[in-house]
Amino acid sequence: MNVEPNDAQAPIPVSSPAAAPRNSRAQVRQPLLLAVVLACGILLGANPFRPSDQNPDGTARGYLKFKEILSYVDRDYVDSVDAEALSDYAISRMLERLDPHSVFIPARQQQQASAFLQSDFDGVGVEFNIFRDTVTVVSPLSGGPAEQAGLQPGDRILAVNDEAVSGVHITTEQMFGKLRGPRSSKVQLLVQRRHQAKPLSVLVTRNRIPNSSVDVAYMVDNETGYIKVSRFASGTYDEFKQALGDLRRQGLTRLVLDLRGNPGGYLDRATKLADEFIGGTKKIVYTDGKGDVYDTQTYSRTLGEFEEGPLVVLVDEGSASAAEVVAGALQDHDRALVVGRRTFGKGLVQQPIALNDGSELRLTIARYYTPSGRSIQKSYRGGYEEYEKELAQRQKHGEYFHADSIHFADSLRYRTDKGRTVYGGGGIMPDLFVPRDTSAYSPYYTRLQSHNLVREFALNFYQDHKAELEGLRFEQFNSTFRISDAQLQALAAQAAHDGVPADAAGLKRCSVLLKDQLKALIARSAYGKTAYYQVLRDQDAELQQALRALGDNGTTLLGLLK
Structure with a gap:
């Protein structure tokens, strides 16, 4: 699912973020630019660029050698070359020799890379997917220009400013470029709506759109709240404070x-x-770099909104960097029970250095440590290629399914405030391990997802039954609505028509998963994002484990934290 990104030039944030991992082949594949974004992190301070005082002669010799070779290639090589592109390539490969998270971001990508961590952007405010070479609205963002202009889930965008975007093999990035633009500028959309013979012409005035990083916050029951934070962007803390305050007013005690x-x-x-x-004055994280210029210590200082009361943190192999800082601090101080699977293992901090041509170097200048002294950075001695394969190796070795397949050296053992054993050297190990359930993920399911057929079927169902769904409250829908076997067969028939061969055994294997997912996607279109998460709650193994730990007024959790 895609939301058009920030169009405005984002300044270098004056803050101290820890970076997330490079894109991994073992994770869901993402656009190249997002992989660049996830490789970055930013430390507080001014641009530290200065001549090296470690080996100035060596630096000068290396610079002159590179300049000389590039000049010869540009002047004498048998074919014409793009010297700037060659330079960018050489820089990127050089940084790979340092660590997996020092990266060079070319000027053409820097703006969009920075937008990932901004709390708002200029655009029309629409989530979309590309189904069968057609841009389809998944949802207009609440209160945004697209919603105000009347766009609806399932609308197909045929043209933008009289330029066709349907049937022309447009990419997600190209569509971003057409939808984004300066605030108050206008964009004309030609839209095909289901059951209407003629396309509609919709004029949308771009505006500032909130880019929320708190995906959802709701009460599971009268006492238990649930908050999902998708990244630590510029507005995350304010969003979180508001969400937590709202849930507290609804009776949250855990x-x-x-x-x-x-x-x-x-x-x-x-x-x-x-x-x-975290109450009192306790260490949350500290960093250690070359010399002491990047050495920092961060302590709890303010009176928090929820310093007492049962707390569970959910993590998995996709939780990285700043997310690991939070989980590690709460675990080290025995403030929360960590549930899920071992986190990614990224404990390096990057400094952004703006270059003259608008590009940016994000250079690792420190390691960070949890309060107990743990470095959670996993090894990168095998080089970038091996580092990228590390998550796949976890799966191969059975780590996602069996906690006892994970082994830590005694030298990596640390103690929490209450004396519990925790380990460093490769992510945060949860207090309660929850294996990944892949039993329903047949190859047929993967093919349906890769062709976007599940989302498309759910959107079409919503369009066909919109009036009926509007007549139901979400609670009625959630308790009574079920996807039937006949509807699954209809999905399979549509898939066969679109080039995904029928597979009765594969469909049977993933039928429960598909039914839950289709129901959740329909609920999202009809009732909003919170409804999507509520539908999937009962099938969420990690969340269910968390709720069991929080049961009996948190006595199970408190026992585990002793």
């Missing part, structure tokens, strides 16, 4: 904080969030 899949971001937002849970 909380599940979901950091699964959170790739990190601004470290100062993460530490401020952790401070909401």
Whole structure:
């Protein structure tokens, strides 16, 4: 699912984020630019660029050698070359020799890379997917220009400013470029709506759109709240404070904080969030760099919103960097029970250095440590290629399914405030391990997802039954609505028509998963994002484990934290 990104030039944030991991082949594949974004992190301070005082002669010789070779290639090589592109390539490969998170971001990508961590952007405010070479509205963002102009889920965008975008193999990035633009500028959309013979012409005035990083916050029951934080962006702390305050007013006395899949971001937002849970003056994180210029210590200082009360943090192999800082601090101080699977293992901090041509160097200048002294950075001695394969190796070795397949050296053993054993050297190991359930993920299911057929079927169902769904409250829908076997067969028939061969055994294997997912996607279109998460709650193994730990007024959790 895609939301058009920030169009405005984002300044270098004056803050101290820890970075998230590079894109991994073992994770869901993402656009190249997002992989660049996830490789970055930013430390508080001014641009530190200065001549090297470690080996100035060596630096000068290396610079002159590179300049000389590039000049010869540009002048004498048999074919014409793009010297600037060659230079960018050489820089990127050089940084790979340092560590997996020092990166060079070319000028053409820097703006969009920075937008990932901004709390708002200029655009039309629409989530979309590309189904069968057609841009389809998944949802207009609430209160945004697209919603105000009347766009609806399932609308197909045929043209933008009289330029066709349907049937022309447009990419997600190209569509971003057409939808984004300066605030108050206008964009003309040609839209095909289901059951209407003629396309509609819709004029949308671009505006500032909130880019929320708190995906959802709701009460699971009368006492238990659930908050999911997808990244630590510029507005995350304020969003979190508002969400937590709202849930407190609804009676929250215990909380599940979901950091699964959170790739990190601004470290100062993460530490401020952790401070909401940690009382007194306690260390949250510290960094150690070359010399002492990048050595920092961050302590809890403010009176937090939820310093007492049962707390569970959900993590998985996609939780990285600043998310690991939060989980590690809460675990070290025995403030929360960590549930899920071992986190990514990214404990390096980057400094952004703006270059003259608008590009940016994000250079690792420190390591960070949890309060007990743990470095959670996993090894990168095997080089970048091996580092990228590390998550796949976890799966190959059975780590996602069996906690006893994970082994830590005794030298990596540390103690929490209450004396519990924890380990460093490769992510945060949860207190309660929850194996990944892949039994329903047949190859047929993967093919349906890769062709976007599940989302498309759900959108079409919503369009066909919109009036009926509007007549139901969500609670009625959630308790009574079920996807039938006949509807699954209809999905399979549509898939066969679109080039995904029928597979009765594969469909049977993933039928329960598909039914739950289709129901959740329909609920999202009809009732909003919170409804999507509520539908999937009962099938969420990590969340269910968290709720069991929070049961009996948190006595199970408190026992585990002793």
